Amino acid sequence: xxxxxxxxxxxxxxxxxxxxxxxxxxxxxxxxxxxxxxxxxxxxxxxxxxxxxxxxxxxxxxxxxxxxxxxxxxxxxxxxxxxxxxxxxxxxxxxxxxxxxxxxxxxxxxxxxxxxxxxxxxxxxxxxxxxxxxxxxxxxxxxxxxxxxxxxx
Amino acid sequence: xxxxxxxxxxxxxxxxxxxxxxxxxxxxxxxxxxxxxxxxxxxxxxxxxxxxxxxxxxxxxxxxxxxxxxxxxxxxxxxxxxxxxxxxxxxxxxxxxxxxxxxxxxxxxxxxxxxxxxxxxxxxxxxxxxxxxxxxxxxxxxxxxxxxxxxxxxxxxxxxxxxxxxxxxxxxxxxxxxxxxxxxxxxxxxxxxxxxxxxxxxxxxxxxxxxxxxxxxxxxxxxxxxxxxxxxxxxxxxxxxxxxxxxxxxxxxxxxxxxxxxxxxxxxxxxxxxxxxxxxxxxxxxxxxxxxxxxxxxxxxxxxxxxxxxxxxxxxxxxxxxxxxxxxxxxxxxxxxxxxxxxxxxxxxxxxxxxxxxxxxxxxxxxxxxxxxxxxxxxxxxxxxxxxxxxxxxxxxxxxxxxxxxxxxxxxxxxxxxxxxxxxxxxxxxxxxxxxxxxxxxxxxxxxxxxxxxxxxxxxxxxxxxxxxxxxxxxxxxxxxxxxxxxxxxxxxxxxxxxxxxxxxxxxxxxxxxxxxxxxxxxxxxxxxxxxxxxxxxxxxxxxxxxxxxxxxxxxxxxxxxxxxxxxxxxxxxxxxxxxxxxxxxxxxxxxxxxxxxxxxxxxxxxxxxxxxxxxxxxxxxxxxxxxxxxxxxxxxxxxxxxxxxxxxxxxxxxxxxxxxxxxxxxxxxxxxxxxxxxxxxxxxxxxxxxxxxxxxxxxxxxxxxxxxxxxxxxxxxxxxxxxxxxx
Numbered sequence: 001x002x003x004x005x006x007x008x009x010x011x012x013x014x015x016x017x018x019x020x021x022x023x024x025x026x027x028x029x030x031x032x033x034x035x036x037x038x039x040x041x042x043x044x045x046x047x048x049x050x051x052x053x054x055x056x057x058x059x060x061x062x063x064x065x066x067x068x069x070x071x072x073x074x075x076x077x078x079x080x081x082x083x084x085x086x087x088x089x090x091x092x093x094x095x096x097x098x099x100x101x102x103x104x105x106x107x108x109x110x111x112x113x114x115x116x117x118x119x120x121x122x123x124x125x126x127x128x129x130x131x132x133x134x135x136x137x138x139x140x141x142x143x144x145x146x147x148x149x150x151x152x153x
Numbered sequence: 154x155x156x157x158x159x160x161x162x163x164x165x166x167x168x169x170x171x172x173x174x175x176x177x178x179x180x181x182x183x184x185x186x187x188x189x190x191x192x193x194x195x196x197x198x199x200x201x202x203x204x205x206x207x208x209x210x211x212x213x214x215x216x217x218x219x220x221x222x223x224x225x226x227x228x229x230x231x232x233x234x235x236x237x238x239x240x241x242x243x244x245x246x247x248x249x250x251x252x253x254x255x256x257x258x259x260x261x262x263x264x265x266x267x268x269x270x271x272x273x274x275x276x277x278x279x280x281x282x283x284x285x286x287x288x289x290x291x292x293x294x295x296x297x298x299x300x301x302x303x304x305x306x307x308x309x310x311x312x313x314x315x316x317x318x319x320x321x322x323x324x325x326x327x328x329x330x331x332x333x334x335x336x337x338x339x340x341x342x343x344x345x346x347x348x349x350x351x352x353x354x355x356x357x358x359x360x361x362x363x364x365x366x367x368x369x370x371x372x373x374x375x376x377x378x379x380x381x382x383x384x385x386x387x388x389x390x391x392x393x394x395x396x397x398x399x400x401x402x403x404x405x406x407x408x409x410x411x412x413x414x415x416x417x418x419x420x421x422x423x424x425x426x427x428x429x430x431x432x433x434x435x436x437x438x439x440x441x442x443x444x445x446x447x448x449x450x451x452x453x454x455x456x457x458x459x460x461x462x463x464x465x466x467x468x469x470x471x472x473x474x475x476x477x478x479x480x481x482x483x484x485x486x487x488x489x490x491x492x493x494x495x496x497x498x499x500x501x502x503x504x505x506x507x508x509x510x511x512x513x514x515x516x517x518x519x520x521x522x523x524x525x526x527x528x529x530x531x532x533x534x535x536x537x538x539x540x541x542x543x544x545x546x547x548x549x550x551x552x553x554x555x556x557x558x559x560x561x562x563x564x565x566x567x568x569x570x571x572x573x574x575x576x577x578x579x580x581x582x583x584x585x586x587x588x589x590x591x592x593x594x595x596x597x598x599x600x601x602x603x604x605x606x607x608x609x610x611x612x613x614x615x616x617x618x619x620x621x622x623x624x625x626x627x628x629x630x631x632x633x634x635x636x637x638x639x640x641x642x643x644x645x646x647x648x649x650x651x652x653x654x655x656x657x658x659x660x661x662x663x664x665x666x667x668x669x670x671x672x673x674x675x676x677x678x679x680x681x682x683x684x685x686x687x688x689x690x691x692x693x694x695x696x697x698x699x700x701x702x703x704x705x706x707x708x709x710x711x712x713x714x715x716x717x718x719x720x721x722x723x724x725x726x727x728x729x730x731x732x733x734x735x736x737x738x739x740x741x742x743x744x745x746x747x748x749x750x751x752x753x754x755x756x757x758x759x760x761x762x763x764x765x766x767x768x769x770x771x772x773x774x775x776x777x778x779x780x781x782x783x784x785x786x787x788x789x790x791x792x793x794x795x796x797x798x799x800x801x802x803x804x805x806x807x808x809x810x811x812x813x814x815x816x817x818x819x820x821x822x823x824x825x826x827x828x829x830x831x832x833x834x835x836x837x838x839x840x841x842x843x844x845x846x847x848x849x850x851x852x853x854x855x856x857x858x859x860x861x862x863x864x865x866x867x868x869x870x871x872x873x874x875x876x877x878x879x880x881x
Contacts, residue, residue: 035185092179126581
């Protein structure tokens with residue numbers, strides 16, 4: 001099938017999509033956007049988190065056909081050219097990035113949190129990020145990064 | 154103008170002892186860092202692996218006919234298509250690239266498919282007809298040695314005995330215990346993956362996530378029947394490792410398909426396949442007897458340990474040696490009897506995971522120290538301090554610890570930290586959280602301590618070295634450096650450390666890290682907490698040569714200074730096969746934890762309230778990265794304490810998913826207060842001490858000790874499950 005979708009403000013088209021493919025597969029393998037990650041592909045780890053019509057979703061749980069004529073924003077769409085989004089900048093500065101495989105999903109999820117709650121408390125940050133697994137950092141520096149980003153936005 | 158090295162160093166920022174940003178950080182937060190599963194090549198096809206559904210079976214026939222007819226399939230391969238040696242392994246060449254006539258674990262690779270789409274490959278695999286004669290699996294590590302032999306030499310992979318001092322001395326106070334450690338998974342987030350690209354001359358390039366490029370290359374070349382120079386590896390982005398990428402997974406398979414089809418082949422495991430696709434932490438059964446005098450001084454330790462290596466040896470021999478040599482913990486004991494056994498079974502293969510061998514022993518000996526404290530009426534910290542090793546102490550192997558061993562100091566540091574406030578009234582801070590299972594009723598608090606010891610770098614006489622190349626030239630009127638190694642960056646931040654070392658040694662601020670590949674010599678394994686030590690040492694040594702050639706110049710015109718050197722740490726010795734004596738280890742690392750937990754005794758739910766740590770790192774080359782290692786390592790120890798276990802039944806894995814194999818989330822991991830000591834090791838570059846593994850060892854027993862203190866339960870097995878706490 002053919003899928004037409006707006007990704008990071010650009011109109012994109014994917015052809016020969018098999019009906020069983022996920023949004024994640026289409027982004028990674030057909031649209032050249034591998035930033036959203038394939039850690040579990042079953043909605044448990046959050047590493048593929050993208051905005052779908054401004055709501056964060058696991059791209060692995062969205063069938064490709066469901067995004068027809070809708071708007072997707074991925075981690076690749078957060079920076080303004082060479083200027084990182086404050087959340088991205090804070091993740092690097094705070095040491096919240098080690099292997100970085102969880103990072104794209106966490107960055108999108110934290111970005112959404114700070115859009116909704118500009119100055120979240122620690123329990124609010126923890127609840128918001130509870131669906132994003134990280135295996136390297138023990139999360140403390142991720143919390144540091146979100147606090148830092150909140151202080152700058 | 155000429156400057157001395159010291160003047161140059163002070164002139165640049167971002168050298169050692171500071172925390173500059175990672176060079177790959179911006180790419181990673183932008184989603185533009187190329188991990189091994191992100192790779193793409195014009196005209197590439199997808200590889201997939203058919204695996205055994207049985208833990209132990211004879212293969213009686215394999216029929217590929219229908220699979221080959223599926224449109225879009227380019228190749229279906231079996232062991233008969235392996236042109237070279239069909240056996241590989243880190244220490245014993247005992248594992249087939251593709252099974253021949255027997256499968257020894259559930260998930261063992263049997264056949265490969267190359268196809269135009271992952272779904273095509275899956276459908277073709279379903280049409281491969283393998284008939285099995287199912288056999289009774291060997292699953293009990295304690296009896297495996299006398300059970301059906303799974304390999305020609307029997308089921309004992311290695312026995313390490315240690316005999317020191319009196320073997321029959323008696324003591325006033327004796328405590329015994331049997332302890333079990335479940336099978337933990339590395340659960341790195343980036344799945345096994347890579348891209349193999351065939352060349353027209355019959356050679357192959359592999360872009361892959363691994364921990365050791367050269368040992369991968371050697372094993373791949375042997376399996377492909379190619380000279381080593383015809384197998385070229387380049388490290389892709391690695392999504393975590395923790396030991397799970399020391400063994401081969403898809404490397405040979407992707408190369409086989411690529412060379413067979415003439416097309417680039419991408420292979421990416423999904424999470425379920427990843428659980429079958431790499432080795433895990435050895436489950437263990439450990440019997441301990443500690444004898445002490447009435448003052449708490451240890452008189453003897455006797456232990457018998459079983460470590461389940463599963464179907465293939467992997468790094469079992471080294472795991473067994475670690476468990477044995479570190480088996481009494483960071484304590485002075487004169488009389489020691491240790492027998493550690495690594496066994497073959499039909500359980501999933503087990504090998505390297507952060508802290509290997511030391512983690513299993515650590516849970517048992519620290520549980521014993523608490524038991525001893527209770528028997529003596531002493532505090533858990535006092536009994537540990539009473540026996541704490543120091544610099545100059547003698548290991549069970551007879552090796553003298555010849556650098557700082559601040560065990561008592563580490564314990565006192567965590568003991569003296571302020572305790573967290575009492576049990577919260579906010580449900581988000583109670584066991585069960587927003588599941589709203591308690592408002593404090595049935596919740597009890599406990600505090601526990603533990604300390605651990607880990608060997609750093611490779612041991613037992615292994616020639617452990619790394620190779621580094623440093624190139625200096627003028628770019629836009631300034632000296633610029635590039636550093637090149639084959640040492641794998643897996644997330645830990647070696648790329649940053651190498652830049653920092655070059656800046657400090659050469660006074661050059663602009664340092665590029667070149668891609669890690671096999672065009673340069675061996676970098677050794679990214680494991681055993683060794684890369685900052687060994688590859689850091691190699692980079693430092695290469696810089697010294699470059700610095701001599703620079704001779705203080707800040708303008709070298711068109712000259713390019715390009716130096717490559719090998720660097721090795723001091724030699725170690727083999728263990729005596731009868732007594733286990735020998736200077737087997739290079740360096741020891743120590744960490745201590747204090748855990749505070751709240752336990753809902755009605756539901757068996759645990760919330761770790763705080764997990765404080767003190768660790769000696771010799772010298773913190775990058776303080777932020779050191780803290781990151783301690784936090785991350787402690788989190789993995791928390792996982793083993795209360796949630797992480799690959800559960801098997803009859804050799805079959807019951808929970809191969811992140812739905813059923815739980816790793817800590819941000820809700821599970823408490824804030825940590827961390828003290829970092831910098832007591833330089835005079836034998837190591839900059840005095841550093843390996844950082845990555847020690848915090849994983851003491852985290853687990855400290856948390857379990859806290860749960861015991863809260864509940865009064867014996868808790869001899871990790872992970873502690875709700876039913877262990879409720880008795881239901």
